[in-house]
Amino acid sequence: MKSSVTQFWHQPWSPMRRKRARSSNPNGCKTKPTTLEVDGATENNNGKLILPNSTSQPMLSTQSARGYNTLPRRAAILTSSQSQTGMISLTQQVSAVRLDTHKSDTFEQNDLVLDNTGAVLSGSRDALIRRLVPTRDFCPDESYIFSLLVNIRTFISPHELMQKIVQYCMFAQNADSHNFAKEGRGRMFAHILRLCSEWATNIPYDFKTEYMRTRLNELLRLCAVDKTYQQKTTELQSTLRSSLNKLDRYEKAVANLQKALSENTNLPEQSDSMTGLFVLCNDAKTVAQQLTHIEMERFSMVGVDEIVQSLASDPLSEIGRHSKNKEGTISSISFYIEWFNRLSAFAAIEVLKQTKKRNRVAVFEFMIDIAKECCEIGNFNSMMAIVAGLSLPAVSRLKKTWCRVEKAKLEILQHQLDPSGNFLSYRATIKAAQWRADSARGNQQKIVIPFFVLLLKDLFLIYHGHPRILPNAHLNFMAFNQLAEQLRDVIQWKSTVCTFEKNPQVLQYLLITSVSGEKDSMLMSFECEPPESSSERDQHKKLKGGK
Numbered sequence: 001m002k003s004s005v006t007q008f009w010h011q012p013w014s015p016m017r018r019k020r021a022r023s024s025n026p027n028g029c030k031t032k033p034t035t036l037e038v039d040g041a042t043e044n045n046n047g048k049l050i051l052p053n054s055t056s057q058p059m060l061s062t063q064s065a066r067g068y069n070t071l072p073r074r075a076a077i078l079t080s081s082q083s084q085t086g087m088i089s090l091t092q093q094v095s096a097v098r099l100d101t102h103k104s105d106t107f108e109q110n111d112l113v114l115d116n117t118g119a120v121l122s123g124s125r126d127a128l129i130r131r132l133v134p135t136r137d138f139c140p141d142e143s144y145i146f147s148l149l150v151n152i153r154t155f156i157s158p159h160e161l162m163q164k165i166v167q168y169c170m171f172a173q174n175a176d177s178h179n180f181a182k183e184g185r186g187r188m189f190a191h192i193l194r195l196c197s198e199w200a201t202n203i204p205y206d207f208k209t210e211y212m213r214t215r216l217n218e219l220l221r222l223c224a225v226d227k228t229y230q231q232k233t234t235e236l237q238s239t240l241r242s243s244l245n246k247l248d249r250y251e252k253a254v255a256n257l258q259k260a261l262s263e264n265t266n267l268p269e270q271s272d273s274m275t276g277l278f279v280l281c282n283d284a285k286t287v288a289q290q291l292t293h294i295e296m297e298r299f300s301m302v303g304v305d306e307i308v309q310s311l312a313s314d315p316l317s318e319i320g321r322h323s324k325n326k327e328g329t330i331s332s333i334s335f336y337i338e339w340f341n342r343l344s345a346f347a348a349i350e351v352l353k354q355t356k357k358r359n360r361v362a363v364f365e366f367m368i369d370i371a372k373e374c375c376e377i378g379n380f381n382s383m384m385a386i387v388a389g390l391s392l393p394a395v396s397r398l399k400k401t402w403c404r405v406e407k408a409k410l411e412i413l414q415h416q417l418d419p420s421g422n423f424l425s426y427r428a429t430i431k432a433a434q435w436r437a438d439s440a441r442g443n444q445q446k447i448v449i450p451f452f453v454l455l456l457k458d459l460f461l462i463y464h465g466h467p468r469i470l471p472n473a474h475l476n477f478m479a480f481n482q483l484a485e486q487l488r489d490v491i492q493w494k495s496t497v498c499t500f501e502k503n504p505q506v507l508q509y510l511l512i513t514s515v516s517g518e519k520d521s522m523l524m525s526f527e528c529e530p531p532e533s534s535s536e537r538d539q540h541k542k543l544k545g546g547k
Helices: 004-010 015-024 125-132 142-154 158-174 182-202 210-221 227-263 284-300 304-313 332-352 357-377 380-390 407-417 420-439 452-465 477-494 504-512 518-528 534-545
Strands: 035-038 041-043 048-050 059-063 070-072 077-079 088-091 112-114 120-123
Touching: 112 125, 120 125, 120 477, 125 142, 125 158, 142 158, 142 182, 142 304, 142 477, 158 182, 158 210, 182 210, 182 227, 210 227, 227 504, 284 332, 284 357, 284 380, 284 477, 284 504, 304 332, 304 452, 304 477, 332 357, 332 380, 332 452, 332 518, 357 380, 357 407, 380 407, 380 420, 407 420, 452 477, 518 534
Parallel strands: none
Antiparallel strands: 035 041, 035 088, 041 048, 048 077, 059 070, 059 112, 112 120
């Protein structure tokens, strides 16, 4: 027997029914369609029951005999007369997809869970990998390729993944004789090239080993039979070699720079006359441009693969603390964070070098101008490093200096430093920079260098914000997509070319000028302005006593 609500929907319209409707709905509003839940099934306004495993739920796919094509199961729809009478609760119709994450015999080992548009929601590891494999008639879109490649590495190494892909592609090619015809080989090569290009372009550091490069060549040679295909293969390999050679040069340069810094044991010297960067170059815009060169060099070398591995293996407080990665090479994340800390110390020391108050005020305002120019360029990492340096205790205690600084420039500093609302001011500023970059024509307007430490924190929260393995042992591809979407932005920001004219003298000064630690900075601060409070006097005595 149908419920009263279902009967109401199927009764013919009549004046008496209009009257009853108005009496039950005095405001005269139209009644929204409703659904009923009966013993776990859902009854819609057509008087039919839709079982939980139906088109209103994520579709389950079964593998074909060859294991490549996925076909959604047909939904089982029963009329209400076939249902059993039970407890009925009235609910609003839910349009959002609900994912059943509990273990069930319904899920097979290689099943994928799809939404009603065919997008992947979850799946077993092998099923997700099989969907990545290109065939003559199928190739996943770039979004799926990148999301899986960048996330699956926490469950299977790139070496193992490449081996599986090569095997699956060889099997797919040999499974159908049409694949050996010219048209079939051409289509399959185009799909394989698409996968390889996405991998080698966006995650090139996976191919640092000879094994991975050899397997890549094997994959590309499966269908590359004429000169056109061979030319495309050569171009991709050339692009990959260029990325790897750039990484090799960068690692050597980093090693040489670290050696030079370790050998420079001279402490910064204070002077009554103006000294430091202001004397070398007093144009804030030029200095900001040189800082952008340094930032882009370091930021561009941080691989998304290293970011994901750090998010997976390290707690938030430990990310970037390891100077070497698992392969024993220099950690790009660690080196980039070290640069931020060095620039912060540099900004403070440039002020503390000046023993005369008017010189300190001039340098202080100069550093704020540099931070402002960095913000205009889109170099937010340098901006925040300078702001952080001017906020260190050794500088912030200089009350006589601060009172001489222009109030307008102080407001700029305080506005950018404001951490309220999870750095709401900064996030609004970088969002505006992204909009500018999206519509810009020249490279100088496309520069977006985020506050890197905050970026890592955001990515960490995204990575750990949702379970990556569901209770049914499926991998949560929705979580994969969420992280991949953010990493896509990172790749876009890293790929921007910095076209500002280089100033070798300023670059060298920024890179190798000696900076001091917290203890020496405080001693320099007390030389600039003597201790006033009893706590400062005690601190000064301890610092001098331990010198």
